[in-house]
Amino acid sequence: MDGSQRRELTESMNRSTGSFELVLSPLLLGLIGYLLDRAVGTTPVLTVLCVVLALAGAAIKIYYGYGREMAAHDEGKPWATRT
Numbered sequence: 001m002d003g004s005q006r007r008e009l010t011e012s013m014n015r016s017t018g019s020f021e022l023v024l025s026p027l028l029l030g031l032i033g034y035l036l037d038r039a040v041g042t043t044p045v046l047t048v049l050c051v052v053l054a055l056a057g058a059a060i061k062i063y064y065g066y067g068r069e070m071a072a073h074d075e076g077k078p079w080a081t082r083t
Contacts, residue, residue, distance in 0.1 A: 018065075021058040029054040 033050030037043045074080040 018058075018062045021061065022055070025054040025058045026051045 029050040030047055033047040036050075037046045040046070
């Protein structure tokens with residue numbers, strides 16, 4: 001495996017982490033919320049709240065990461081917006 005193949009593999013692995021974040025973050029925080037709900041006695045409230053917060057956080061992180069990646073890709077191109 002030469003250097004360009006290794007770099008391409010590393011870049012594709014870094015891009016795939018968004019899917020894991022969208023699945024595992026709500027799952028883990030939902031489990032924590034469920035355990036807290038059972039301890040406190042408010043069964044669906046904290047579970048739903050934790051899952052929604054995890055989904056929102058993961059989506060925001062992916063959105064801004066994509067924006068940064070596209071800005072870096074467009075840097076110096078004639079169609080790039082200059083602010």
